[in-house]
Amino acid sequence: MSVHDSLAFVAELPPSTAATKHPNLDVIKGHVVECRRCISSLAHAVTTTTTTTTTTTTTTTTTTDSNDSSAKPSPSPCGVLSLEPDPDVAEGYAYTLQLQPQFGSLYAAGTEACPKIATVYLPPAYPELAPALRFRSIMRHANVLQNTFVADNLIDYWLRHGCAECEVPALTDVFDFEHASSSNALLGVIALAFVMLHAPAPEPPHPLVDAPVADLLHLWTTHRDQCACPLSACMPCLPSEMRALLAEDNNHSRGHSNDHDHDHDENCSHHHHHHHDSSDGCPPLHLPQRAQELILVFRRNLAALPQYMYEAMAELQYDRDRTAQVWRQQTQQPNLYRPSAPLHLLPQGALNTLPPTDPHHDQADAGHPTPAAKRSSSSSSSSSSSSTAQLTAPQQQTPQQTQQQPQAQSPQLSSLSPSVYVESTMWQQGALARDVLQEWLDPSLFDALCSNDRPAALRALATCKDSEHLGCVFSLPFLRADACDRLDREVHAYEQSSLPKMRPNSMNNYGLVLDDIGLEPLFDLFAAQVAQPLASVLLPETAHGNLPLDNHHAFVVQYRPEQDRHLDMHVDDSDVTINVNLCDAFQGSELQFCGALHRPNHRKHTLTYKHVKGRAVIHPGSVRHGADAITDGYRSNLILWCRASRYRVTPQWRQLHMRHAEEGAPDTICLSRTHDRDFHVHADDDGGEEHHDGSETPAEA
């Protein structure tokens, strides 16, 4: 089945589905079978099975085959579509779509069939949530559009245009998004996801391509000069420059008001590309020649934008994989790197009952060199050409082979040995997870995680730093000192390589995204096995809803007096943040905490924290914080932003993000130069600190 064909699917809904209903919840199960003209059939199928419980549905099915019961689906299903209530979330508030491997996966955008079943978390149909917004949140949580900004109007365009080549109708023709039941809307959105992911090139043009000149100018002149979004990239000159250009012209040609031009433009929309040409009776828009030229360039850039975004998305993933692969061959610390594999959560207490990785392993756990220490202590170099070949070798090994090898290979293990890239099944057995965690974690934390009464042990280990105000910033021993050094060394080594460096966010010029250099699996493990239990024991439910921390962003930040010195006040794009100090030979650079996002105490100071090597601070991402300027030495910290994708689609999460009136004047220390419009009203002085672009934290905007 070609990718093109895979666009088409139809849901065969068992008649029984209408029976099991919650008033807010439509349970749909069906087989996805290969078929063209599918979306409309799907729309019809869903509409007819859900209308019984949906009083608000006014969906008008414009499809012609709505009564055509003879349209038999193909006998060979290519996947299973199952929209079910998420058991972990309040009834009706999340859905899961599962597709069988051969159907491909929303996770595997632009690639061939994904080897595992995809699960996509779908938000509820908030009536007030615009379809574009809803769609974007789905795509974000499906990891499809991460790191890619997609303008709402572009999504609206896709909603309205469908995909002619794929015989996918405009989804707004099929679904009444504004009034549809949740299932209707969600399925429409899923359909749209498929259109987007599989639509053959060329991509639909940016909807602004055909926008009236007056609209383009309005957008342009009201845009922020320093915005780093793709729309800015399309503008051939800064908004302020365009404003100046137009103001200059206004002095010459008064009498052509903008309003008048706008009306005129709407009526003559077919002439957008030729404003200076008034052959059909539309009077010309009076613009300086230079502005007209720039508008044309703007249109051309806009037309290229969707294609550019798709390519950027695919390239991003490709580059990331490639960089990680190259770096893994060069690094002197390969024991940092582990294979990518699905993680199976270990139940509480499981860590201490698991067998060691190596059955012949004669070292006890505590007080002995860890497996990694042993491996690296006997390092000798091997040629990089052989390591290249070896890199892929472990994947062909069976678990038995892997288990039989360590005894024989142990003495010759080099830093480039493939044996460190342990067969992925080892992760699933949990044995490797145990070894890895032991290599990294402070023994007290490791023991607490292994404890039979894990919650009590973790609680005893953590110190609440802000009990008076919030009770949600804790500190605890986290990494072993040698693990801090190992990671810091690795970041330095990588810094010296010529490989591409992704900075953690727009507020940092130094530091490094660790997920990009091959450490993603390691931090998957951290998120699941360490952050998760800590968060559920220490942090209020409002941080993450006690839902799986299934997504993360792992990076290192670095401060030196002559480099990045401080970090402006901000909230993290995380539900739970773990911030571990790797090097504490510094002066200043204290971490300041204020209240949680949109809460009355948002800009009230709550806590000053001084980092200690190996210790972590754990806090909800929504708590405002920032780092004071460093005055001497060097500080580096590992930051793990953990996200619970399923929490972010709940009403509880939305509730948390509702704005509350502030309590009195803000504390100066809590002011954010980049996020507070009233910064200069309250700030004592300008401080002389450099400006940062705060695009890290759009939630504050």
Ligand SMILES: O=C(O)CCC(=O)C(=O)O
């Ligand atoms: O410097 C620190 O300890 C905090 C860093 C931080 O908050 C961030 O990178 O989001």
Ligand SMILES: [Fe+2]
């Ligand atoms: Fe932060």
